[in-house]
Amino acid sequence: MTNPLLADRTLPFDLPDFAALSDDAFAPAFDTALAQARAEIDAIAADPAPADFENTIHALERSGRALSDVLSVFFLLASVDATPEREALQRAFSPKLAEFSSDVTLNAALFARIEALWQTRDTLDLTPEQARLLEIKRRDFVRAGAALEGADRDRLRAINTRLAELGTAFAQNLLADERDWAMPLPQDALAALPGFVADAARAAGAERGADGPVVTLSRSVIVPFLQFSPHRDLRRRAYEAWTARGARGGATDNRAIVAETLALRAERAALLGYDNFAAYKLETEMAKTPAAVRELLMAVWGPARARAEADAGQLEQMLQDDGHPAPLEPWDWHFYAEKRRRALHDLDEAELKPYLQLDRMIEAAFDCAHRLFGLDFAPLDIPLHHPDARAWEVTRDGRHMGVFIGDYFARAGKRSGAWCSALRSQQKLAGEIRPHVLNVCNFAKPAAGRPALLSWDDARTLFHEFGHALHQMLSDVTYESLSGTSVARDFVELPSQLYEHWLEVPEVLQTFATHADTGEAMPQALLTRLIEAATYDMGFQTVEFIASALVDLDFHDGPPPADPMQRQAEVLESIGMPRAIRMRHATPHFAHVFAGGGYASGYYSYMWSEVMDADAFAAFEETGDPFDPETARALERHVLSTGGTADPEALYTGFRGRLPGVEALLKGRKLVPAA
Incomplete structure (x- = not known):
């Protein structure tokens, strides 16, 4: 029988048939698809014809389709419904994929063809998008070691394989601690x-x-x-169990993995000619240098720390009034901050939550997308990867724009956090391919027959991830390598963080924040208190974030620490970390940085993007209409549809006419600069 992962798809919109899958299909499908991808790369490298854009760059873009299809399904299941069998497969696949990646980027004949095109690029009559694709391809090969020779190439290959193994182990250890x-x-x-x-x-x-x-x-x-x-x-x-994830000793302890990971990243950067890993990583980001990142973070740190310390004094007094001895401890902050919020803003989470039904917040996100970009969402009745997941067809003026899948509830075996991914990305090279986009969250599942209720933070998370989904669904480029969210790490969070702003638009809440039992709209008085309290506890939130970002940067901006936990403590002491606040992500469970490393030296990017998102939403506010059609069209034209087809600074400047300063962020967070 044909392996269902390799067979032609028969479901609408070419979606994978999850109902037909079994775990025993993954290994043979992976082996077959990997062998096919290798053969495709070998054919490109060995082509006797002189390199041209079609037989080299287009051929690279077309290669590996079967492998991508297999892996997109597998990694979805491994992240949202992990089992011992799937974790074993992931451990087996990870080094093989790293070796294949090295085989591609270290293929001398293949790189020679790309380099030949690069050297003659002015004679190739390329479109702007093709020129950008060639630039990115060559840059990625060079940064992956294509110019290395001999022992250095061999060592880089070994480092890549080992880092892949370590990232998988880190993620699985963290999941085990959370699950158990x-x-x-x-x-x-x-x-x-x-x-x-x-x-x-x-x-x-x-x-x-x-x-x-x-x-x-x-x-x-x-x-x-x-x-x-x-x-x-x-x-x-x-609280101590929550913050001890990855650091409990035994088989799931991540501290040794962190130390080895940092050492290998530093060695890889040195092999490639960089002073340190941060210099290597940030070269292609908007920030460009570690110094620029540090400047941004420290510009916000002072005002945020001052606000947090002032808040801590108030919370500690409340602790003592309850008969507990000082000092305020980290496990006290959430309790007394919530108590103080009720006192200051007359805002009680228990009163608010019935108005934030999951289904209504999904409707709100869809409605904003319709008003801004003309998108419509129709439910699909198709088999998905889990009974909790649901899907919608996305259209605009009757044209199919993609499929959106939401998987919203926490469960054992599901990776923590929230994220957006794609089973398939938009592109035009292989025809008009529209994306299959997923939002994955970890909201509390309600009792049977009851609606799912969200916290305000949950609702913001839903809008955030849907902003990423819009970046995928509105993509309109030719090449998958430049599609959707294939942009600089410190630019990718702009669409997601920008979309959060529409949750706070009063008319959106007036329409969709309806009570789970009565169906009545949120009272105006409660709505007003909610908006007034939107930046409450911002000192705490900013401090816990910046502390994590600074530790991440320090780990990679210089020699790797022999003892990362000691270095973490030293960084926190040097910046005057408030006693009652911990890092948002302590090192042993800092999955952004160590479970694959996508955000290594890049956790700051949320704040870098926030500088832009605060300024970008101001463009709508300046018109007097948060749904201003002309501004929305400009946002789509310059940011949401363009993917990585141009430099991020050029894209943002095309939308706003200039780059913003940190003032917009400080204003948005209501943080007063330190004197």
Whole structure:
């Protein structure tokens, strides 16, 4: 029988048939597709005809299709529904993929063809997009070591393979720690929680087959528990488990993996001629240099730290008023910050949450996309990767624009956090190929028959990830390598963070923030208090983020630390980290940086993009209409449809006419610069 992963697809829109898949199909499909991809690369490199754009660059773009199809399905399942069998497959696939990548980028004959085109590029009559693609291809090969020779090439190949193994191990260790920990809640602790938190604990216990309600390390469960549980001892136990992920000793401890990863990254950068890994990584980003990143982060650090320290004083007084001795501890911050928010803004998460139904927030995200970009969303009844997932066809003026898939609920075996990925990206080289885009979140699943309720942070996450999805769905380029989110790391967060702003538009909340039981719209008084409190606790949020970004940068901007945990402590001490706040992502569970390294030396990019997103939304505000059609068309034309076809600075300048300064970010966060 034909392997279902390699067979022609028969579902609408060429979607994979998850119902026909079984885990035993992945290994043979992978082997077959990998062999096919190798043969395609070998044929390009050995082509006796002189290199031209069609037989080299176009051929590279067309190669590896079967492998991409197999891997997009496999890695989706491995990330949202991990099993021992899938984790074993991932460990087997990872080094093979790293070796294949090295075989491509270190293929001397292939690079010679690309270099020949580069040297004669002015005579090739290329379109601007083709010229950009050639530039990116050559740059990627050079940065991957194509110009190395002899022992250096061999060593780089070995480093790449080992880094792939370490990234896989880091991610699987973290998932194991999150999957294996749960704290049963005694009846008195459960009774002290608001109904939605108690319901989430009951649902988590049922999902795990526990005897009763539990707190898990899913953010959508543990953060509300920390906000509302008056039991300080339980808060401490849960918080310390949350922050100890990846550092518990034993087989899942990530600290040795971190040290080896940093050493290998530094060695790879040196082989490629860079002073350190940060210099290597940032060369192709908007920031360009570690110094530019540090300048941005420290410009915000002072005002953020001052705000956080002032808030800490207020929270510590509340702690003492409750009869607890000082000092304020990290496991106290969420509880007293929530209590203070209720006092300052008369805003209670328990009062707010019934108005933030998941289904209504999805409708809100869709409606904003319709008003801004003319997109329509129709539900699809097709087999997906999990019963909780759902899909929509996306159209504009009757034209098919793509398929959007949402997988919103936390479960054991699902990687923590939220992300956007694609089963297929937009391109035109192989015909009019429209994308299959996924948003994956980890919201608390409700009890049977009850609507899923979101926190304000959850709702922002939904809009954030949908902004990434729009970047994919509105892409309109020829080449997949330049499609959608294939842009600089510190530019990719612009569309996602910009889209968050529409959640705060009053008319959006007035329409879609309806009560789960009564169906009534959010009262104007509550809406006003919600918007006024949007930047509440911003000192804490900014400090925990910048601390993580500075530790990431310091790890890579210089010699690798022999003891990363000691270096982490030194960095935090040097910047005056407030005692009651921890890094958002401590090193042993910093998946952005160590589970594959996509954000290594790049965690700052959220803040770099925020400088732009604050300024970009101001373009709409200046018109007096958050849905201004002309501004929306300009945003799509210059940013959302263009992918990586031009330099990010040129794209943003095309939209806004200039680049912004940090002032827009400080204004948006309501942080006053330090005197």
